[in-house]
Amino acid sequence: MDLFVQLLLNGIWAGSIYALLGVSWALIFAASRTFHFAHGATFIIAAYLTYVLDSVLGVGLIVASAGGILAAILFGLAIEGILYRWLRKAYATPLVIFIASLGALIFVENNTAMFFGTDAKVLSGFPIKVIKVGNVGFTTLHLAMFFTAVILIWGLMLFLMKTGQGKAIRAVISNPEMAEVIGIDIERVFLLVYGIASVLVGSAAILVTLERGATPELAHWAILYAFIPVIIGGVGSMGGAALAGLIIGFAESIGIWKIASQWQLGIAFVVLLFVLIIRPSGLFGFSVYRGKI
């Protein structure tokens, strides 16, 4: 029983990160229908800037995190506001935008690798303490992961449901042409969406860096774990992406009990294929999006 609770908790901690990644990308994909690969670049930019501010300049973890998230926002806005907008103005096909996004990802990733090397960069300054309840253990960092995810995703949901801006985003998600007709400034909504998503992915980046250190390769890891919850949860559903993130967390945590941990990714892949076979539209998806990439 203790083992089960422990595995369940491990699943929640990992699932929180996957949920953050998934929801952040789900928002971008649902609203802008752009297959935003460069999201992985946003992730490592937040991670490495926080590292530089914290461990090199020593401004303290809180200020450093704020700086990291700010950098993520600026990068997200720049990619959308400059690159994607330029391409859309030139009537680029979604494939063209997708490839530009790939290019931006490897550009940022390899610059990072060149400046910082490929070894893991760790953050200091987070009071990691082990908490034991009976035979079940976890750390303060795990709690931080969980609460960050809950607060940010909850906040996003409230924002989407209650505020005018949020409603505009939802309108764009369900029907961009109609949203434009009723006078919603789509470009502004896109910027807003990329900004919000960058906050989410930046927070996830800092938490992951605290847990295991930052490497340039995390960019690939981050996009994969951002994409998979969206497909499992169903395109267009933020809640679905969050829940799918948790499901992957549980599946991996229970799987690792029996399988060596380096095969973790295989578990997520099996869940993905399984969902594709039994429910191709995702667990909570609605089939608004029928375009061709």
Place this chain on the structure above:
Amino acid sequence: MDYIIHILIMICIYSILGVSFNLILGYTGLIAMCHAAFFGIGAYTAALLGIHFGVNFLIGIVAGMVVTGIIGLLVALPAIRVRDEYLIVTTLALLMIIYTVMMNWIDVTRGAAGLTGIPRPRLFGLEISTPTQFLPLMAIFGLLCFLISRRIVTSPFGRALKALREDEVAAQALGKNITSFKIRVFVSGGALAAVAGGLFAHYMAYISPFYFTLTESIFIFAVVIIGGAANLWGPVVGAILLVSITEALRFMAISPLIVGFTRQIAYGLILVLFMCFRSQGLLGEFGRKRREGEEVSDEGEGEELARRQLQLSQAEQLFGTPSEETVDANSSLLELKGVSRSFGGIQAVQGCTLSLKEGRITGLIGPNGAGKTTLFNVITGLYPSQEGAIRFENREITRFSAHLIPSIGIGRSFQELRLFHRMTVLDNVLVACPHQTGERIWGAFFRFGKVREEERANRDRAMAYLRFVGLEEKAEELAEDLSFAEQKLLSLARLLATEAKLMLLDEPTSGLDPVFMESLYPMIKELVRYGKTVCIVEHNMDVIRAVVDEVIFLNQGQVLARGTPEEIMNAPQLAEIYFGA
């Protein structure tokens, strides 16, 4: 000197990778992230067979193709059925899984250390070991893969691939099983990548997982995109350019550690810049053939087209002599019984019962949202009916998938035309021809004579259809360069080429100017004389009056009335519904 030969060899390898990926990305429009994984599986299979069993390298390469093909098939089956973005995610996951396997299945792959001591290939008792000896081998394989890919894209199979890239729904309505086409091209592209893998392993004599990462996949993307997607020579040009650039960087960078990063930074930047300023790549799909920026003027072209006189005399050549015996007007070709279809809470078609009589022109009218187009979609299997039964020539077809409907003799046109825009006018018609041997990979490669014969016959027929609608002179132009009226005619020619017995026309005259519209009437009427049955969705009452034998009035997904055009138009309560009094 050896260094230059090394570069040439790498160009061959990347040409193979690019050419094979071009089939998937350029011609079919599938975005797969796992080409480096296919490359890697080919390399590891050939290397392991060579190291442990000393098999001939040719057998190793073939084995690599088989293993890659099987893995590709297993992933493609669940992923390709659904939306395009699923394939991106699934193939990205596959790539990372394969990488994980290479890194962690230490007993077999020796993990990050990689495989060393891969034997040199032997051919006719000769060992191939120096770059100079390798070059001819690479060149031969490169040429072979190029020829295979050329055959694929110039065959009817390749034409169908382009069609489904341009418009899946329309391709399906012409009887193409799009899932099957996609899976076949994905697997064959992957198998060709495995050839490059086998060659690479034997040439380098050492491989490690780091050669087969996402970065490598993106590099292959770059080779195809920068050279020019869907252009046969594009990937070759891309490979020459990118391999040369990355090798040149070797001389500029200071430390060898940084070389890898700078070259990736360079091609990342090149990708972004190309997308911004020349997204079609260096060559582009149509090379110089394409006339850019020529504006099509629609001014007064209706008269012009009408004057060009539709070649009704062509009809006999196409459809045979008109049957003298009058068709039994009571035999119905298509019967719908209680057919229903809803979307979410909206009942688009409910309990619809009707029949279309053979050899007649039936008009389907009704207010907006009455379910006319949905009815077409239900009949053609695009949105399968949820209740009731559909019978065609006394055969139950309710559960037929969309791509089977054309083969039994039901064809349709679309209100929004759905032409294959970046294909020539002639190809638009050719792709619609039924039963093409060359649409099977086996047929395209091993029944050359038959395919050539069919192509000649189909080409003649296609030209005749184009003559019938008056588009003969435009045969070699791209469909997107036609004027709107010409596009309408083309969609009709494409539908005729399916040889469908029952033709469902969705607003064939909307948006046309009156003079031209009237010139279409005799053409539609002419079709019936040659044994076609026609059903037209139409808003224009003039058309209904001029062309149609019988009218079915649809409202809220149900048949409200049927009768002659006069009867329907003179019924005041129907007019009220129609015009929403």
